[in-house]
Amino acid sequence: MKQYKILFFIADGLGDRPVRKLQGKTPLEYVDKPNIRELLKNSIVGLMDPISPGVVPGSDTSHLSMFGLDPHKYYRGRGAFEAIGAGARLKASDVAFRGNFATVNNEFIVVDRRAGRKIEEADDLVKELNEKIGEIDGVKVRFYHGTEHRVAVVLSGKGLTDKVSDTDPHEVNKKVLESKPLDNSPESQFTASIVNKLTHKIYEVLNSSEINKMRVSKGELPANIILLRGAAEFVELPQFESYTKLKAAAVSATALIKGICEQIGMRVVTPPGATGGLDTNYLGKADAAIELLKEYDFVFLHLKATDAASHDGNIDGKVYAINKMDEMIGRILDKFGSELVIAISGDHATPVEVKEHTGDPVPFLLYVPYSIINDVVNDFNEREVRRGSLRIRGLDVINLLLNYSNRAEKYGA
Amino acid sequence: MKQYKILFFIADGLGDRPVRKLQGKTPLEYVDKPNIRELLKNSIVGLMDPISPGVVPGSDTSHLSMFGLDPHKYYRGRGAFEAIGAGARLKASDVAFRGNFATVNNEFIVVDRRAGRKIEEADDLVKELNEKIGEIDGVKVRFYHGTEHRVAVVLSGKGLTDKVSDTDPHEVNKKVLESKPLDNSPESQFTASIVNKLTHKIYEVLNSSEINKMRVSKGELPANIILLRGAAEFVELPQFESYTKLKAAAVSATALIKGICEQIGMRVVTPPGATGGLDTNYLGKADAAIELLKEYDFVFLHLKATDAASHDGNIDGKVYAINKMDEMIGRILDKFGSELVIAISGDHATPVEVKEHTGDPVPFLLYVPYSIINDVVNDFNEREVRRGSLRIRGLDVINLLLNYSNRAEKYGA
Incomplete structure (x- = not known):
């Protein structure tokens, strides 16, 4: 079975609620995302609770969870x-x-x-x-x-x-x-x-x-x-490669995320102009991911701009960042065509009118570059993905990625 | 962010299966519930497994779980x-x-x-x-x-x-x-x-x-x-207020439920005429909840009549109790309009033709008094809520209520 490389794209604080200024749509609903829509032709989608339903995640607990490390075991406090x-x-x-x-x-x-x-x-x-x-x-x-x-x-x-x-x-x-x-x-x-x-x-x-x-x-x-x-x-974190067998790298400009990725042994790259803000170098980050995908099995691409705009209550900014996010996906698809397993989600919701993290579930998309039973939905957003088949927790993400990239080991005989 | 008060309504043994005498409908499907239907305009709905899928809950283990206390930790036996x-x-x-x-x-x-x-x-x-x-x-x-x-x-x-x-x-x-x-x-x-x-x-x-x-x-x-x-x-139960920060009260006429609520520090009220049977004072209980909601952040309203009818195999009785349940919701909505977060569910299924608890999941509704992505369903019953987005466990309930009442504390940073 052919093993595929994996791109895991997290737009921080991506999840949202209906926004009055956007005619009651969420920012993800509002923005036309032609590249992500293209992925939906062969994707399974749904909602993810980064920790468990209703729990308001921090970026730290959520990333631990999505990297397969149970925060209830490894997270001993904010210090x-x-x-x-x-x-x-x-x-x-x-x-x-x-x-x-x-x-x-x-x-x-x-x-x-x-x-x-x-x-x-x-x-x-x-x-x-x-x-x-x-x-x-x-x-x-x-x-x-x-x-x-x-x-x-x-x-x-x-x-x-x-x-x-x-x-x-x-x-x-x-x-x-x-x-x-x-x-x-x-x-x-x-x-x-x-x-x-x-x-x-x-x-x-x-x-x-x-x-x-x-x-x-x-x-x-x-x-x-x-x-x-x-x-x-500090509870020593297992090395990502030791439990996934994946050579992994990350693209991020956010100190906390970079720190977590480094602690679990990923190579971390912050390309020039990547700031963690709305003014970040979006396509530079996509290009960095493209470069890393040549060498690594798994590339984690982290975009902070969506969360930064949300905390500021900047609706136009969040719309802008999501437009840019779709461009980033487009850039990567241009290079790799349909040769990647791609997951796209957020680490938590930061509704732009709330300006804080909430415990709402976040939309999750998993694109697979071969024929599967795909979920029939028209867009990738909080409303539409409910018609998909996934209702997962953060801790399930790595297993899904390993399975659909044909890299999972059987649990049992 | 505005913090909302919370009403948590449990109709004991609410869940059911198709009943021949009701043309193959469940009692919840059979009864027209205009007040609960009104809530569906801004609700998320789905199925809840009070303990975990297939486990037949007792009222004690289920309530512990829905109050956020893992029965595997706190329940040491029926004695x-x-x-x-x-x-x-x-x-x-x-x-x-x-x-x-x-x-x-x-x-x-x-x-x-x-x-x-x-x-x-x-x-x-x-x-x-x-x-x-x-x-x-x-x-x-x-x-x-x-x-x-x-x-x-x-x-x-x-x-x-x-x-x-x-x-x-x-x-x-x-x-x-x-x-x-x-x-x-x-x-x-x-x-x-x-x-x-x-x-x-x-x-x-x-x-x-x-x-x-x-x-x-x-x-x-x-x-x-x-x-x-x-x-x-007896394993000392944590006090509800200590882990939720909610000032909590309960309305119940059932000794076991009253006991659990008192042990976790809730104020418990049994209004005149509340019996735990089909002859209970339905609107008196709703009025008691309304009074308590003026003073408390969280009011738990427990109706035993649905379970009593189920154990007796009394189909008409269960239909009657569900009609009354909808009236109770109506009474509360008349007083509070859309100022409350409201959850409605059962603590387990007691199918009226089985006359005993079963491990079937129960319908769960969570109404939120501000704009969210609501689940589009036509009624609150075992069949229709499957089109909703929730598939939760009892232990998730408190986290969901805290999140959507804007009272949750972030787990992490």
């Missing part, structure tokens, strides 16, 4: 995945925290939980912290800057656990909290003591930093503490 | 839930048994496993037992009367387990069994010894009871023992 998104590459038993640059007075009372939010010097502050705090009691400490006031802090070493409480009091005019062990293990006691020493060390470094002196002299709040929350132990 | 249905409120590690009032001779040989079944004095016998047997070896003992000859016995104290065998020989002309430990733990040894002492104590109290002397003088069998079976340790 670890925020760190991955901020550039950290984690090892089993690393413990990661989400953190805010914040402002405290000399009694450790929180004056501003975000030190004014926009902190232009955040990268430099993180660099200074990494230089001046290498380790504490044998535990390696690394800092990563996310966006605005957000940082991730990763502890690596023996005897660590995520069973410790936050130092973030989650309110102003409260004192920075002591981290407490959340169970009776020596690991929690040890980790809490590291976190508390670290908090004082961070204050020491930041409060005497020249950068903060400059901020104060400009009338800005000093970013003189990091409030930590959401301790999460 | 505990029979006790709850008989009025007991349990704490973690209480051990409950199902029991029968029965008749033994003076050699402890079972003469009648139900002491004639109808035992008018059962409440008084239970009262006498509770007065005369307060505790045994430091273990608190409580008795509860169910229906007819059925009782529940609850043990509370330290060092108890449900790993002990029944005293019920399950046959007449056999001796009452000794309870035996089912593993090697000291807890099972201790619990078995309590159960055996308790059995003798029960005989002592009942055999010398004036009530039984009266029964014998009337030519009736004395209810002079309780045969125990189905030991079940």
Whole structure:
């Protein structure tokens, strides 16, 4: 049986609800998509719940699930995945925290939980912290800057656990909290003591930093503490190739998605001009996928623009991004004709009038380059795919792709 | 985003099969339901398997599941839930048994496993037992009367387990069994010894009871023992508000359902005239739900009449109850217009010609008071909802309700 290569195209936040400005159509219904429509001649389609019906996915839990990794097993909290998104590459038993640059007075009372939010010097502050705090009691400490006031802090070493409480009091005019062990293990006691020493060390470094002196002299709040929350132990992710036998690569410009793909061993490419925004280099991403498909069995192509427009409530932007998405598919079809298995979906719905993720199911399309019983539908959108045969969960995706590319191994004899 | 209140309406045993007397229609197909049909203009519909496909649910396991609590985790046997249905409120590690009032001779040989079944004095016998047997070896003992000859016995104290065998020989002309430990733990040894002492104590109290002397003088069998079976340790149920963030109340007249709702912290209301039978106060229950919806985020409205008619094989009765059910929905819509998220389903099928629960999926409807892609179906019944988009499990219900009421928390980032 001929084995086909696989293109898996995710338009982030693709799913939507009827939009008044689009005459009650969803953006996917509104946009004419001649290239995707062409695929429908030999596709099975339907709805996918990235996690399970009604559960509102994050992009992290959803991608884990669609890559075949059950988030209930591998997702231990946002800390670890925020760190991955901020550039950290984690090892089993690393413990990661989400953190805010914040402002405290000399009694450790929180004056501003975000030190004014926009902190232009955040990268430099993180660099200074990494230089001046290498380790504490044998535990390696690394800092990563996310966006605005957000940082991730990763502890690596023996005897660590995520069973410790936050130092973030989650309110102003409260004192920075002591981290407490959340169970009776020596690991929690040890980790809490590291976190508390670290908090004082961070204050020491930041409060005497020249950068903060400059901020104060400009009338800005000093970013003189990091409030930590959401301790999460990283559970080592299996390597994608080990459980799929697929040589895999990804095209993405989004830090969190790139991080997840790298952690599971995919080669990750961000072509020039790819931004993760509406201004991204759509066809450049398609071309990058085309190049990778020459060498790899499986190429994951991630488009963030649809989600970015949705979070901004930018209806025209979402319509534009979906038009571009169809062009990307067209470009790939021009090169590969009907030689690929192609899946197209979203990692969750971000209805453009809601501006947040919702737990609605997302349309899913699976094109197969040989004769199958195809689902007879007229378009690829939230309404029309309900007439298709698929009603799957994110965890089913990889199995479907392996099956229809003739690469699945029999489960049993 | 506006957060909506939620009405969750369960008609017990609603699901059915084609009924000859109804020209091959199910009762739900047969009844014209103008109010529910109105909801279909903006609903998603489909089939729900309360546990999983083909599993025949009890009302207890089904309700646990629909309230978001996996029965495979929280349901340790009927004993505990029979006790709850008989009025007991349990704490973690209480051990409950199902029991029968029965008749033994003076050699402890079972003469009648139900002491004639109808035992008018059962409440008084239970009262006498509770007065005369307060505790045994430091273990608190409580008795509860169910229906007819059925009782529940609850043990509370330290060092108890449900790993002990029944005293019920399950046959007449056999001796009452000794309870035996089912593993090697000291807890099972201790619990078995309590159960055996308790059995003798029960005989002592009942055999010398004036009530039984009266029964014998009337030519009736004395209810002079309780045969125990189905030991079940109660697993503390999480509080509904803790995992849903919903302030919740329930309207029900059925002891088991009321018990489950109370155990998970809902406020429970039984309006005057609500009976759990066909003669219940249908509109009184709707009015009670309307009142509660003013104060609570989530109101569970339980109608038993559909199941009662089904168990009796009463086709006209089930048709009548479904007509009334539609009136109840109408009453609620009159008050709340389109301001509610409304789910309607059954906790299982009780086909009226089968007269018992079956594992068939049940129709499920979810009405949303804002624009969504609705499923285009003409009626709410077993046949028509198959054209809808939902094929869910009981455990998905709460997630769907939270999502579409805009109350869900994102799983991930």
